[in-house]
Amino acid sequence: xxxxxxxxxxxxxxxxxxxxxxxxxxxxxxxxxxxxxxxxxxxxxxxxxxxxxxxxxxxxxxxxxxxxxxxxxxxxxxxxxxxxxxxxxxxxxxxxxxxxxxxxxxxxxxxxxxxxxxxxxxxxxxxxxxxxxxxxxxxxxxxxxxxxxxxxxxxxxxxxxxxxxxxxxxxxxxxxxxxxxxxxxxxxxxxxxxxxxxxxxxxxxxxxxxxxxxxxxxxxxxxxxxxxxxxxxxxxxxxxxxxxxxxxxxxxxxxxxxxxxxxxxxxxxxxxxxxxxxxxxxxxxxxxxxxxxxxxxxxxxxxxxxxxxxxxxxxxxxxxxxxxxxxxxxxxxxxxxxxxxxxxxxxxxxxxxxxxxxxxxxxxxxxxxxxxxxxxxxxxxxxxxxxxxxxxxxxxxxxxxxxxxxxxxxxxxxxxxxxxxxxxxxxxxxxxxxxxxxxxxxxxxxxxxxxxxxxxxxxxxxxxxxxxxxxxxxxxxxxxxxxxxxxxxxxxxxxxxxxxxxxxxxxxxxxxxxxxxxxxxxxxxxxxxxxxxxxxxxxxxxxxxxxxxxxxxxxxxxxxxxxxxxxxxxxxxxxxxxxxxxxxxxxxxxxxxxxxxxxxxxxxxxxxxxxxxxxxxxxxxxxxxxxxxxxxxxxxxxxxxxxxxxxxxxxxxxxxxxxxxxxxxxxxxxxxxxxxxxxxxxxxxxxxxxxxxxxxxxxxxxxxxxxxxxxxxxxxxxxxxxxxxxxxxxxxxxxxxxxxxxxxxxxxxxxxxxxxxx
Ligand SMILES: Nc1nc2c(c(=O)[nH]1)N[C@H]1C(S)=C(S)[C@@H](COP(=O)(O)OP(=O)(O)OC[C@H]3O[C@@H](n4cnc5c(=O)[nH]c(N)nc54)[C@H](O)[C@@H]3O)O[C@H]1N2
Ligand SMILES: Nc1nc2c(c(=O)[nH]1)N[C@H]1C(S)=C(S)[C@@H](COP(=O)(O)OP(=O)(O)OC[C@H]3O[C@@H](n4cnc5c(=O)[nH]c(N)nc54)[C@H](O)[C@@H]3O)O[C@H]1N2
Ligand SMILES: [Mo]
Numbered sequence: 001x002x003x004x005x006x007x008x009x010x011x012x013x014x015x016x017x018x019x020x021x022x023x024x025x026x027x028x029x030x031x032x033x034x035x036x037x038x039x040x041x042x043x044x045x046x047x048x049x050x051x052x053x054x055x056x057x058x059x060x061x062x063x064x065x066x067x068x069x070x071x072x073x074x075x076x077x078x079x080x081x082x083x084x085x086x087x088x089x090x091x092x093x094x095x096x097x098x099x100x101x102x103x104x105x106x107x108x109x110x111x112x113x114x115x116x117x118x119x120x121x122x123x124x125x126x127x128x129x130x131x132x133x134x135x136x137x138x139x140x141x142x143x144x145x146x147x148x149x150x151x152x153x154x155x156x157x158x159x160x161x162x163x164x165x166x167x168x169x170x171x172x173x174x175x176x177x178x179x180x181x182x183x184x185x186x187x188x189x190x191x192x193x194x195x196x197x198x199x200x201x202x203x204x205x206x207x208x209x210x211x212x213x214x215x216x217x218x219x220x221x222x223x224x225x226x227x228x229x230x231x232x233x234x235x236x237x238x239x240x241x242x243x244x245x246x247x248x249x250x251x252x253x254x255x256x257x258x259x260x261x262x263x264x265x266x267x268x269x270x271x272x273x274x275x276x277x278x279x280x281x282x283x284x285x286x287x288x289x290x291x292x293x294x295x296x297x298x299x300x301x302x303x304x305x306x307x308x309x310x311x312x313x314x315x316x317x318x319x320x321x322x323x324x325x326x327x328x329x330x331x332x333x334x335x336x337x338x339x340x341x342x343x344x345x346x347x348x349x350x351x352x353x354x355x356x357x358x359x360x361x362x363x364x365x366x367x368x369x370x371x372x373x374x375x376x377x378x379x380x381x382x383x384x385x386x387x388x389x390x391x392x393x394x395x396x397x398x399x400x401x402x403x404x405x406x407x408x409x410x411x412x413x414x415x416x417x418x419x420x421x422x423x424x425x426x427x428x429x430x431x432x433x434x435x436x437x438x439x440x441x442x443x444x445x446x447x448x449x450x451x452x453x454x455x456x457x458x459x460x461x462x463x464x465x466x467x468x469x470x471x472x473x474x475x476x477x478x479x480x481x482x483x484x485x486x487x488x489x490x491x492x493x494x495x496x497x498x499x500x501x502x503x504x505x506x507x508x509x510x511x512x513x514x515x516x517x518x519x520x521x522x523x524x525x526x527x528x529x530x531x532x533x534x535x536x537x538x539x540x541x542x543x544x545x546x547x548x549x550x551x552x553x554x555x556x557x558x559x560x561x562x563x564x565x566x567x568x569x570x571x572x573x574x575x576x577x578x579x580x581x582x583x584x585x586x587x588x589x590x591x592x593x594x595x596x597x598x599x600x601x602x603x604x605x606x607x608x609x610x611x612x613x614x615x616x617x618x619x620x621x622x623x624x625x626x627x628x629x630x631x632x633x634x635x636x637x638x639x640x641x642x643x644x645x646x647x648x649x650x651x652x653x654x655x656x657x658x659x660x661x662x663x664x665x666x667x668x669x670x671x672x673x674x675x676x677x678x679x680x681x682x683x684x685x686x687x688x689x690x691x692x693x694x695x696x697x698x699x700x701x702x703x704x705x706x707x708x709x710x711x712x713x714x715x716x717x718x719x720x721x722x723x724x725x726x727x728x729x730x731x732x733x734x735x736x737x738x739x740x741x742x743x744x745x746x747x748x749x750x751x752x753x754x755x756x757x758x
Contacts, residue, residue: 007489008556009468010118010197010475012638013040014362015484015557018469018491024049025469025491033484033559036201038192040637043645047467048492052451052644054464055496057088063460068095068416068443075439076458077715085497088461089504093511095444099417100136106385107416108132109442111141113389114423115639118197119473119488120375120535121528124422124448124465124501129378131505132419134514137383139413144389145428147322148741149330150356152406156593157338159583163569165479167355168317170206170365172566174213176351178314181218181307183243183333184321185226185233186359189635194362196477199484199557201362207231216314218307220246220299222630223660223702224695226321226359236307237697238297240628241327241613241746243320246304247336248610249293252279253308254343256289260312261345268577269342271592275607288610296610296618315351316344319358323632327745328613330735335608339591347589348574350566363481367562370480371539371546374531385413388740392429393732396438404737407599417444421465421501426454426709427640430744431732432725433684436717448501453640454709454725464498471500472528474552485535485546486557500524596738604736614733615748617699625681625748627665627701631726632745634704643708643723653689657707657724660691661751662698671753678720678754679703681747684728686721687754701751705744 005020006029015031025045030037058080062070083091099107110132116124132138143151147164154161173180180186191203208230211217217233219226222240227233238246254260255276265272281287290301290308297304311318318341324333337354346352357364387395388405391412399414418439429435439445439458447459450467473488494500502524509518522530529549536546544560552558572580581587585595597606615621617628633639637648651658654676661671671677673692678685679701688703696702703726711719721728730747734740 007491008486009488009491010486011041011468012115012118012195012197013038013193014198014201015486016041016044018044020491023492031199034200036204038201040192040647043642043647044469046645047642048469048495050451050644053495053498054449054452054456054462056082056464057085057497058082058462059088059091060460068098070460072440072442074715075445075460076436076711080462085499088463089508089511091461092446093508095417096135099444103414103416105136106139106383106413108138108419109387109395109413109415109417110138110419111387111389112419112421112423113141113145113425114428115195115641116422117468118475119468120373120475120531121524122468122471122473122500122502123376126376126378127501127505128419128421128448129381130376131509131518133379133381134509134518135512137381138419139383139415140381140386141389142386143739143741145326145742147325147357148390149325149735149739150322150334152739152741153331153334156584156596157335157590164356165364165481166567166569167358167365168351168353168569169367169567170203170210171367172350172568173215173317173365174206174210175566176315177210177215177317179216179218179311179316180210180319181220181311181316182227182319182321182358183220183337184323184359185219185221185223186319187226188228188359190360190633191362193638194477194481195479197475197486198362198477198482199486199559200482203362203364203366206366222628222697222700236299236303238299239617240630240700241616242297243324243333244329244336244608245288245293245296245610246299247333247340248279248288248608249290249297249304250308250311251336251340251343252288252293253290253305254312255279257309259309260343264345264347265342268347268574269589269591270586271590271607274592275339278607278609311344315349316346317352317355318344319355322357322360323745325735326742328615328733328735328743329603329611330741330743331604331738332608332611338589339608342589342591348568348570350568353569355569361481363477366481367567368481368483369544369560369563370476370483371485371535371544371560372542373476373485374534374538376527376531387412388734390429390742391734391740392425393431393435393438396441403740404601405740406738407595415442417446418442419446420455421448424453424455424640426458427706427727429732430727430730430742431683432709432727433717434732448504450498451642463504464496466494466498466500470494470498472525474528474532483560483562484557485552485560487553489553489556502527599738601737604738613746614731615746619748621748625750626699627749627751628699629679629726629729629747629749630700630702630745631705631730631747632702634706637706640706640708643706653691656687656689656722657703658691659688659724659751660693660696660702662696662700663692663694664698665701666690666692669751669753671751676754677751679729679749679751681729681749683731684718684721686724686726686728688724701749
C-alpha cells in the first residue's frame with residue numbers, strides 16, 4: 001500500500017506543502033496563506049528526484065591521478081570518478097593541510113557567493129565559513145552581485161544601507177502617491193522571490209491597490225513589460241545605462257524652472273552648491289539640460305520637461321530598480337536619483353521621496369513586523385584578506401596586483417585553492433571565458449552541490465549535498481521583508497549518497513581535530529532547536545511572541561501580525577533632523593561627499609555625474625556590435641537554479657533561452673520568431689531562440705540570466721555555448737574604484753541566424 005504524507009517547506013520563491021508518496025515527492029500544494037504562489041514551486045519534484053543529482057562524491061580523473069599538480073585545463077572536459085566519502089574527505093583534508101602549510105590560509109578562496117537554498121541552519125556558504133574559521137580561515141569576499149554599487153555608496157549618501165530593505169511601505173504609497181516614477185519598472189516577475197523565503201506574495205496586491213487608488217505609473221527603461229499592462233503605465237524607452245543623464249535632465253528642468261524645493265535642500269542636504277555649477281554647465285560648459293539628456297537617452301526633451309513639471313506638481317515616489325546599478329558607473333544613477341528626489345523635497349513624507357528596489361523582491365515595502373531570527377553563527381575568520389565579490393577573475397589572474405576599493409589600495413591574494421558551496425559563478429559572473437582562464441590558475445577546486453550544475457562540472461572534487469527537502473530546518477526572509485516564520489520539514493530521505501553539509505564538515509572537523517568547537521556538541525536537530533530558541537528569546541525582547549518549538553513545528557509556520565501604521569522612510573529625520581541625524585559625516589543627505597571626492601577617483605567623483613559607460617548605444621563600438629544586451633532576472637526560475645526543471649524548460653524557444661528583439665532589428669537581419677540565433681561579441685557567443693516583440697526598444701535585446709552554461713566543446717575556452725548563457729557575452733569590469741561592483745547590464749552584441757552546421 002502506498003503511504004501518503006505532506007511536509008511544509010519553503011524556497012526563496014515561496015512556501016509549499018510537498019506531497020509525498022512512498023519517500024518520493026509527487027507534487028506540491030501552494031501555502032494556503034499565499035494569494036499569489038509562484039509557479040516555480042512546481043519544479044520541486046523534478047528538483048529532488050532529478051537524473052542530474054550527484055549520486056556520490058566524485059573526483060576528476062586527472063586530479064585523482066596527479067592531485068594539485070594535475071592539468072587544470074582539463075577541468076570541465078575530463079570525466080569524474082566516484083569515490084567513497086572517506087576517500088573524498090581524506091583527499092580534502094590532505095590538500096587543505098598542504099595549501100595552508102605551503103601558502104597560508106589566505107590562498108584558499110572560499111567566499112562562496114550565492115543564494116544557495118532557504119533555511120537558517122543549513123546555509124551552505126555559512127556552514128563552510130563556520131568550518132573554515134575553525135581551521136585558520138580563508139579569503140572571503142565583500143559585497144554582492146545584487147546591489148553591489150549601492151551597498152558601498154549608500155553609507156556616504158544617507159548613512160544607513162538598511163534603508164534599502166525598509167522603504168516607505170506600500171500602505172503609505174497606495175494612499176498618498178500620485179505619481180510613481182520608476183527607473184527599471186516594477187517587474188512582477190521579480191516579485192516572486194525573496195532571499196530566505198516568502199510566506200505571502202502580497203506585494204502584487206499592493207501594486208494593484210495602488211493603481212486602483214488612482215496612482216499614475218511611469219516606466220523608464222528599455223522594456224515595456226517591466227510594468228504589468230494592468231498598471232497602464234506610460235513607457236519612456238530610454239537607451240540602457242543612460243538613467244543618470246535622464247535624471248540630471250529632470251533636475252536641470254526643476255532648477256531652471258524654479259520648481260525645486262530649495263528649503264528642503266537647505267535643511268536636509270549638503271553639497272548643492274557643488275552640484276549646481278555642474279548642472280548648469282558653469283563648471284564644464286555643458287548645461288545638463290533636457291536637450292542634452294534627450295541626445296543621450298533618446299527620450300525627447302519635451303517629454304523630459306513635461307515629466308519634471310508633473311513630478312514637481314504631484315506627490316511623487318522615485319523608484320530605482322537594482323538593475324540600473326548593475327552597470328558601468330552604477331553608483332551614478334543612484335546618487336542622481338537622490339538628487340532628483342531631494343530637489344522634489346518629498347523625502348520623509350507619506351508616499352513621497354525615493355525608494356531603491358520596488359520590483360526587485362516579493363516582500364519589499366509590504367507592511368510587516370518581523371521577528372529577529374538567528375542563523376547558524378559563522379564565527380570569526382582569522383584571515384583578514386578579502387576580495388570585492390565581482391573581482392574574482394581579476395584576483396585569480398593577477399595575484400599580488402594592486403587595486404583600489406572604497407578608498408583603499410589593496411592587493412589580490414595568491415589563490416591556490418577554491419571551495420564553493422551554495423553559489424554558481426558559472427551562472428553569476430561576467431565574461432565566463434575570462435573566468436575560465438582565471439579558474440585554470442587554481443590548483444584545486446572543491447564544490448558542494450546537489451546537482452551536476454555548471455560549477456560542479458568545473459570542479460576537481462565534488463561533494464553531493466542534500467537539497468532542503470531532505471533535511472529539517474526553519475526559515476524566514478533574510479532581510480525581514482516578510483511576516484512568516486516557517487518550518488522546513490524533511491520530506492524524503494537524502495537521495496543517493498547525498499549528505500547534509502553540516503555532517504560533512506563535522507567529519508572533516510574530526511580529521512582536523514576541531515570537532516568540539518565546530519559542532520559545540522550538537523547534532524543538526526539540536527542546532528535547529530537551539531537557533532529557534534535563541535530567535536524566540538530575541539523576539540521576546542523585541543516584543544514579539546513566538547510559540548514553543550514543538551508547537552511551531554506542528555503548525556508549520558508562524559505569522560507575526562503586521563503593523564497597522566504605514567511606514568514612511570526618513571520620517572523621523574524630516575520631523576527633526578537635529579534630534580535624528582543621518583549617519584553621514586554631515587548628518588544630512590550628502591548630495592556631494594567630501595569623503596568620496598577625497599578618494600580622487602576619476603570614475604566616481606564627489607557628486608553624481610554622467611560618465612559614459614564602457615559600452616552603450618552611444619559608443620563607437622556600435623559600429624561592430626549594434627545591440628545593447630539586457631540580461632535581467634528570469635521569470636521562471638531563480639538565477640540558474642534548476643534550469644533543467646519543468647517550469648524553466650517551458651519557457652525555452654528552439655530549445656534555448658529566449659532572446660527578445662524588436663521587429664525593426666529582426667527584419668534588418670532577416671530573422672523571424674522561433675528561429676535559432678547566435679548572439680556574439682569579442683568576448684564570446686551563445687545560442688538562443690528568437691522572440692520578436694514590440695515590448696522592447698529598438699537597438700536592445702533581452703536574454704534572462706541563468707541558462708546552464710553548456711559549451712559545445714567542453715574544456716575549450718571560447719567555445720560556443722549551447723544554452724543561451726548571457727555571461728558568455730557580458731563585460732567583467734567593476735562599476736568604479738569605489739564599489740568594484742559587477743556591470744552585467746553594460747554589454748554590446750550582435751545577433752545572426754544560426755544554422756546547425758555553422
Ligand atoms: N548577466 C547577469 N548575471 C547576473 C545577474 C544578472 O542580472 N545578469 N544577476 C546577478 C545577481 S543579482 C545575483 S544575486 C547572482 C546570483 O548568483 P548565484 O546565487 O550564484 O545563483 P544561483 O543559481 O542561485 O546559485 C545557487 C547555487 O546553489 C546551489 N544550491 C542550492 N541549495 C544548495 C545547498 O543546500 N547546498 C549547496 N552546496 N548548494 C546548493 C544551486 O544548485 C545553485 O547552483 O547572479 C548575478 N549574475
Ligand atoms: N523570478 C525571479 N525573481 C528574482 C530573481 C530571479 O532570479 N528570478 N532574482 C532576485 C535577485 S537576486 C535580485 S538582485 C532582484 C533583481 O532585481 P532587478 O535588478 O531590479 O531585476 P532585473 O530583472 O535584472 O532588472 C529589472 C529591469 O530593469 C531594466 N533595466 C536593465 N538595465 C536598465 C537600464 O540601464 N536602465 C533602465 N531604466 N532599466 C534597465 C530591465 O528592463 C529589467 O527588466 O530580483 C530578484 N527576483
Ligand atoms: Mo541578486
